Amino acid sequence: MSAYRSWAYRPAQRQAAVRPTWREASLPSSQPILPFGNGRSYGDSCLNSAGVLIDSRSLDHVIEFNRETGRIRCESGLLLDALHRITLPAGWFVPVTPGTSYVTLGGALANDVHGKNHHRDGCFGNHVCAFELCRSDGSRIVCSPSSNELLFSATIGGLGLTGFVSWVEIQLLSVESSTMDVNTSVFYGLEEFMALSAQSHDSHQYSVAWLDCVSSGKNFGRGIFIQANHSSQHVPVAERPASSGLPVPVDFPGWALNSVTVKAFNELYFHKHRLMSLGDSIQDFRSYFYPLDSLQHWNRIYGSGGFYQYQFVVPTVNTEALTEILNRIVDSGQGSFLAVLKQFGAVRSPGLMSFPMEGPCLALDFPNKGRKTLQLMDELDAIVTAAHGCVYPAKDNRMSAAAFKQYFPQVDEFVHHIDPAFSSDFWRRVSD
Numbered sequence: 001m002s003a004y005r006s007w008a009y010r011p012a013q014r015q016a017a018v019r020p021t022w023r024e025a026s027l028p029s030s031q032p033i034l035p036f037g038n039g040r041s042y043g044d045s046c047l048n049s050a051g052v053l054i055d056s057r058s059l060d061h062v063i064e065f066n067r068e069t070g071r072i073r074c075e076s077g078l079l080l081d082a083l084h085r086i087t088l089p090a091g092w093f094v095p096v097t098p099g100t101s102y103v104t105l106g107g108a109l110a111n112d113v114h115g116k117n118h119h120r121d122g123c124f125g126n127h128v129c130a131f132e133l134c135r136s137d138g139s140r141i142v143c144s145p146s147s148n149e150l151l152f153s154a155t156i157g158g159l160g161l162t163g164f165v166s167w168v169e170i171q172l173l174s175v176e177s178s179t180m181d182v183n184t185s186v187f188y189g190l191e192e193f194m195a196l197s198a199q200s201h202d203s204h205q206y207s208v209a210w211l212d213c214v215s216s217g218k219n220f221g222r223g224i225f226i227q228a229n230h231s232s233q234h235v236p237v238a239e240r241p242a243s244s245g246l247p248v249p250v251d252f253p254g255w256a257l258n259s260v261t262v263k264a265f266n267e268l269y270f271h272k273h274r275l276m277s278l279g280d281s282i283q284d285f286r287s288y289f290y291p292l293d294s295l296q297h298w299n300r301i302y303g304s305g306g307f308y309q310y311q312f313v314v315p316t317v318n319t320e321a322l323t324e325i326l327n328r329i330v331d332s333g334q335g336s337f338l339a340v341l342k343q344f345g346a347v348r349s350p351g352l353m354s355f356p357m358e359g360p361c362l363a364l365d366f367p368n369k370g371r372k373t374l375q376l377m378d379e380l381d382a383i384v385t386a387a388h389g390c391v392y393p394a395k396d397n398r399m400s401a402a403a404f405k406q407y408f409p410q411v412d413e414f415v416h417h418i419d420p421a422f423s424s425d426f427w428r429r430v431s432d
């Protein structure tokens, strides 16, 4: 038994796990089974307290890399961080990346992760050429957009429930350097955010905003808008080596984060950007894409009680729901400093259970204050549901079975592709 936990730091569990070191290894005989990537999911979709995890992290080899075309086939436990060390010197970058480089390819596929370029390039699944799926009946099925299409579609965003992905083949993005041309501006209110996103759509491959979820009155809905393109300039910028940041050594005490400290942080962060970093700059790709990776185990700042992350999207036609939710969060005084706002685009993913839809998407942390935090998220669920939006399972620890079915009506089709030997804590909760 080993300790496994998800990123939101709760619940910590001792779990039965196997760690295969070669792709052809057979699946464990005890059940239920669940693949485990690097535990960067915030909730319980990567945990399986009633069964056994297949920890993929020793399957971390590149199988084939065509430096001319940028097509790469890797074992599923390879981290994006390790991938970039191999591909960037040859001028290739992962086509879609989440806000941390410490995710595995298998985890990126199973949650069909999105990045700051969703408005242009869709999800990770849009760039998957093929993968091998190992099922509990011993079969190994190669899936692609043109072979075993239904399993291909069900496995992308399929939360690890359709089988174990042993390798993944993706098409990388050609880049001229490892630096980014970044432009930063300030906005006041959600309408200004929407206008900036619309303007940025054609001019910038990447865009994202930090939103102040604490301030009210004239500062309601203010934020920092950051748009970027891969740079063609080989300018030496202070490169931050991966994992260079100081680790947070211990759990912070629960009182360290309260509405006063969070408000103070938000003021400081907003004004630092307003005064010091507006306009154009050149940044190393790690500082741009993975700012949080520089503080190892930053999740410990929430203390041993952990936190919840809540991430939702609402369709563009119902964006007033975003204002309603932001009002509710500000009123509650429970908002944290990590609120990320992004306008998703219209590119559809091949993933049957994929989370994104065209519209604004907000992700923020709530320090765990027990029942009052759960109650707030239930209220937010009601607004998201009424707006025909969706909550992201990769970040979830508490959504009800009823809410899940409303967010993912396609689940009736999905269940036919689940491997009967596979399950997770998340799945047992939402399929009740």
Ligand SMILES: Cc1cc2nc3c(=O)[nH]c(=O)nc-3n(C[C@H](O)[C@H](O)[C@H](O)COP(=O)(O)OP(=O)(O)OC[C@H]3O[C@@H](n4cnc5c(N)ncnc54)[C@H](O)[C@@H]3O)c2cc1C
Binding pocket: 007, 034, 035, 036, 037, 038, 039, 040, 041, 042, 045, 046, 056, 076, 077, 097, 098, 099, 100, 102, 103, 104, 105, 106, 107, 108, 109, 110, 111, 112, 113, 114, 115, 116, 158, 159, 160, 161, 163, 164, 165, 166, 292, 394
């Ligand atoms: C700081 C931070 C920023 C983030 N930013 C974003 C973001 O911008 N966009 C976004 O979409 N997500 C984001 N995330 C969430 C994260 O990208 C996803 O949860 C990702 O799927 C985690 O990958 P992992 O390798 O850690 O997998 P895990 O969390 O261990 O597992 C995730 C899922 O994948 C399944 N799985 C893992 N390996 C395999 C396999 N080999 N075969 C089949 N199934 C498998 C698991 O069963 C589980 O259901 C962020 C997380 C953090 C901590």
